[in-house]
Amino acid sequence: MATTVWQIPKASVKNLNKHAALDLIRFAPGGISRIELSRQIGLTRAAVTSIVGDLIEARLVREANGQHSGGRNPINLEINPDFGRVLGIDIGSTHVTIVLANGLAQVLNEVNAPLDITQGPEICLPQVEQVINTWLPNTGTGLREILAAAVDVPGPVVSDAGKVGAPPIMPGWDNFPIRDWLEERLGCPVSLGNDAEFGALGEWAFGAGRGEKNLAYIKVGTGVGAGLLLDGQIYRGTTGSAGEIGHITLVEDGPICTCGNHGCLEALAGGRSLALRARDGVSKGRRTRLAEIVPANSITAKDVIAAARRGDLFSQQLVTDSGYHLGTAIASLVNLINPDIVVIGGGVAQLGDLLLDPIRQTVKQRSLKVSWQAVRISAAILGRRSSAMGAVAQALSMSLHQIAQV
């Protein structure tokens, strides 16, 4: 029942059931009773009473109200929201989003600040620290009250080392001890992850894919990446670069990609491609509202998304084209992974069915029947907060299980 990124420390196999109970309580929508815990873990009611007693004594869990019929009503258990607070930090290529949450993963406050990731860690990380130091006191929370934090970045992560691997979009971040740096400044344990991976975790824990066994989260931002949650566990691959769906080759002689290859999904369907195709269309005189933006080569993906929302047909067509390419790559993923659900997140996903319908159609056409019949394709419920909420889930995992350890 180890459901998240938290790895059970080898020494405490004896506490295995305590951690299992904790996770079941955390992720049970609307709480869970002792007897239900005993059924799911496979322990006796007496044992669960004892375990839950420990958790309540540690102030991690509290009793709440629930309903039933036939006999005595069960007492629902839930995480004690006041057990502590955590930070979820989502570092994107142009922005950083920071979320303050309580033990129940309820968002208490949120802040957003611009950032240019190409400036490297020596510039960016102090900026993040600065944002926290000026914003956090206004939320009525001291830095000392923060039990843990989790950060994600848009590149492959070597999670043991707390560094990024070989980041294509993150020049200068290579080998910088991101986690250690933040742990020292924030004074609490920090976990480093990949943005798509945390997006998957967020949508699995609180969003569109609650509790599914096999989930793929596709982040369609400037680039395109996937986070995989397989058999209830984040899957990172051998060097932490699993889920790099953005660099699957779709068109032999297609447009050049940031990775150096031609015809990658990212170069055909990502935000950067969306902007480039829009500029190209405008310069060719296509009839579109985007033509109002001058100069044409200042058009961004955001502009295209906004225009598509307002009904601009040309922009909608560009998005639909992205959808077909995404669908082709996702069809491969569905054939290989056979997931319960594919969650589409990132900026473009705000357009909903305009993007999802061509994806669904292509997946249905290009993957095996058994597999596409089993899969649900939905937009991210948490929207642009998927990754930050995944970071919150991860930070809560760390602190809850650390406290439960003893």
Place this chain on the structure above:
Amino acid sequence: MATTVWQIPKASVKNLNKHAALDLIRFAPGGISRIELSRQIGLTRAAVTSIVGDLIEARLVREANGQHSGGRNPINLEINPDFGRVLGIDIGSTHVTIVLANGLAQVLNEVNAPLDITQGPEICLPQVEQVINTWLPNTGTGLREILAAAVDVPGPVVSDAGKVGAPPIMPGWDNFPIRDWLEERLGCPVSLGNDAEFGALGEWAFGAGRGEKNLAYIKVGTGVGAGLLLDGQIYRGTTGSAGEIGHITLVEDGPICTCGNHGCLEALAGGRSLALRARDGVSKGRRTRLAEIVPANSITAKDVIAAARRGDLFSQQLVTDSGYHLGTAIASLVNLINPDIVVIGGGVAQLGDLLLDPIRQTVKQRSLKVSWQAVRISAAILGRRSSAMGAVAQALSMSLHQIAQV
């Protein structure tokens, strides 16, 4: 450390470490000492002494000789080969291979018989039973001595039910209780799996990918399928149809596939495609030894492989072409899964570098650097026995852990 398909029964969490020790002993090349066990499981030496005592008393494990330096020599432990015998049954589309193995997974005997899977289970399974009943006594083994068996079939499997899902190449097998039928006839526990999945298990346990964390086994036979072993666990997906790499679309308007789509990998690189392309070439008058085979449309994939081996340039070109297509699909897999190793098995893989080189080249060209640098692409060491040996591993898992349960 749950390394194989065996799922630890919830009730016996207390025996968790016993099962972990058993698996470590099983898969440690050349045995493992008590102290090494204690290090890897994270228990004290005393605890390991007690656990190993139980295993020896149950006659599952025995002491062997080992070497060391600096102090007292450790006593190596290995599975007791005489604890029992198992059967590994690999049902292909045209043949069935059955392997008799002892506790150490050493092959004691092997039999091969033709079979036509399209005739359905009512014909095929009695044939398998017949083969076993006439062959097994000659090996000096009674059916009663068989502790367990595992069977694989070339289609998606619903392993809980012991049936196949929606098999494209297995008409009539749908919903037939394969496992239950065999359990009744063989009088021992039977496990049902997919051929690629068991191939992955076989190569992981005894072959090219020993002990790797993330392994993909690509079976290039009549069709093309992949078995995935991720984070040390067989990954089956939501409906048991994970790894269907054969039906990834590579060429929009490519040749039609058995699945109904166009341009699937299987239709471009599988054994069936190899034969079709050879026939086509011969009928177009290409210079090749295959022209000696008449009529041209009786040429099989086997013929092409044999000719390629003997230096026929046309046949070699056909194989190389298959390699490029396989490489394209495997590049996607490498991007998504980021495995340690990709093992190529099935008939065509016997050609070695003739097939592997174009695969390696294409993967290097079409996947991310971090990912292709980390991956090893090798031919199956167990050859045509990969799946049968995976079945042996699975059958041994079942009986070993069942006996260790108490």
Place this chain on the structure above:
DNA sequence: GCAAATATGTTAATTAACTTGACATTGTTT
């Protein structure tokens, strides 16, 4: 050749997580 050093393996006493089986509590049904 023999003690010292070193590493592996075992034993007995203790600890802690679980089970068992009885009992207590709190609700619905008749």
Place this chain on the structure above:
DNA sequence: AAACAATGTCAAGTTAATTAACATATTTGC
């Protein structure tokens, strides 16, 4: 109000672990 039903708790017993001492086997140093 009594019977029933389901949940939760308690106390005693069981068992897989730890701890700390000791036993065993092999190399090293003189």
